[in-house]
């Protein structure tokens with residue numbers, strides 16, 4: 001579980017890349033994702049996050065180290081977008097595989113019955 005702060009309104013949220021429940025902001029660009037990661041408990045303690053949230057709420061957003069934001073954003077941009085997780089892949093292909101195996105089993109049974117007919 002990742003505690004994070006919305007980079008737009010300072011609202012607390014779970015997960016750096018999730019939508020903010022308060023203002024609905026979703027970090028979509030690599031830069032926004034990098035800044036959101038920076039404002040999560042991966043980088044700051046809970047107290048520091050609360051302090052940053054208070055500053056954002058007061059209209060005084062923290063200044064990011066743009067060099068490291070850019071570096072992190074490049075890394076995020078290189079991640080394959082929307083790669084299908086293995087679990088989803090299995091959920092789709094496992095039933096297909098099971099059906100194929102059942103089909104083969106039915107053919108084998110029919111062939112067996114057929115060859116044993118008097």
Ligand SMILES: [Zn+2]
Nearest residue numbers: 006009020023
């Ligand atoms: Zn927000």
